[in-house]
Amino acid sequence: MRTSWADLAANSAAENAAPDSSANNVGAGSTLAPTRPVYVPPHLRNRQPSAESPAPAYGGPSSGTGSSSGAGNSGSRWAAPRNDYRSGHGGSGGGGGGGRTGGWGNRSGGWDRGREREVNPFGDEDNAEEAFSELENTGINFDAYEDIPVETSGENVPPPVNTFAEIDLGEALNQNIRRCKYVKPTPVQRHAIPISLGGRDLMACAQTGSGKTAAFCFPIISGIMRGQPVQRPPRGVRTVYPLALVLSPTRELSMQIHEEARKFSYQTGVRVVVAYGGAPINQQLRDLERGVDILVATPGRLVDLLERARVSLQMIRYLALDEADRMLDMGFEPQIRKIVEQMDMPPPGVRQTMLFSATFPKEIQRLASDFLSNYIFLAVGRVGSSTDLIIQRVEYVQESDKRSHLMDLLHAQRANGVQGKQALTLVFVETKKGADSLEHWLCLNGFPATTIHGDRSQQERELALRSFKSGNTPILVATDVAARGLDIPHVAHVVNFDLPNDIDDYVHRIGRTGRAGKKGLATAFFNDNNSSLARALADLMQEANQEVPAWLSRYAARSFGGRNRRSGGRFGSRDFRREGSFSRGGSDYYNAGNSSGGGYGGSGGYTGGYGPGVTSAWD
């Protein structure tokens, strides 16, 4: 065992010494010098390496299940032809930077040393987390998944699957699915996974909490495992060539995705590395050097790594954008375009691209279509009903009364709380300064609070989140940095102390509660400053079968709508490609009569109702 790995290391060093120009000589299938490193496909990396037949032995007989859990004994099924992400490879427009596609076929630099130290991601949970996860995995209402409305559009949409078993993900991945206690796929998984496995690009609208992380991770991991080994051009000694890139808009969300992806890829040999700002780059560089198949990153740090030439996107086969609408809004778009279009990433059609978000305004869809090729649009309603799970309230509160009003809520909540403990309450404010000052004031008044926002150090941010999750500090005051994607179990109450200007942000914020099948409460403080949101808010609540205060309806009637008209619909915005050709204006193609465009509500919707919001335990 050791000898082979020692060889790999030695060969790797040899490769590093090779002149750059050698890249031109390693066409697909050409024989390489015997001293070059042997590529070990990810799914074989946990086995005892055998001296012969390094690469193509997919799912070979269970010769080496030497390490604990049988990675890859699914036998001949793995010999099936993979879904080739670039069928026209030789002449297909060249990968990214141009001209360097020569070596895509075979073998690679081996960076497989050190893999034996893989930490069991299922073993190192927080204790608090563990206690909860028991509860977590019981009360799932699977029946609620049966009639989730789903809409797909695009050419030749692969049919959905009903079980994980009928998807050929491979034994190692299946085992991780069991470890995660996933029993059956969520709706977004049922649809998205076959689409991705079929090699298709995807734009998916699905609520966080609907299992979308797994929906894009499973096909990526599986695809990397079954994929042909690739040649990593020896461009620079320390440059790494990930095969998949997952981008997310906040550091904490990247961390969360990384943690999940690590679980899914445990003992598959597929390596996941995370890179984000605010943390020392050195550890991240070391992680990268140990090898990376899937890179999870925030845009800023990734650009840094690209500019230092520590990462190349040349070999990217899979690109996933989480919270894609956020990634493409005004603040982020240039950075994303730089990464996706101006570095060395293969173009659409060569790589496979997946975009996920709970909200997808059609202007953003238009931007996003630049990144996609012949994609499938998927809209999945939420599980169950927000009527059941998230109760939304709006209260008219003057600016000057907000603090005392919040205090009243917190007092009442504490009185009702179990064992006198304060239920987890997430308070959203507009500004970072406002967050600090509200936190300070809450603490002064006997409510243990902490805060998370972009002016805090990364260490402080992570501490705040942990402290909140553990219940140590049951009140978290946050800016929109915490609005999206974060899975914080057991948030009982989301308070919109300051309402956002954009209804989509409201949707994301309240989605932090009512998760994992638990009930949630969302309270908003509304006053004249928020009048531009009145219409959208009233519509949204109406569609979710929430009680809309009469005063809010009056505001809504008076308001001029503005940018918040929600023309595109809410959850699972409609595919903008169809909108153009069929129905313009407000009336919608999928659902005549739901003219306010909402997918949010209970009655309209694609196949009889965009199941109003709910969540699964699987995110």
Place this chain on the structure above:
DNA sequence: AAAAAAG
């Protein structure tokens, strides 16, 4: 206008 993301 604010927030996020590089240092």
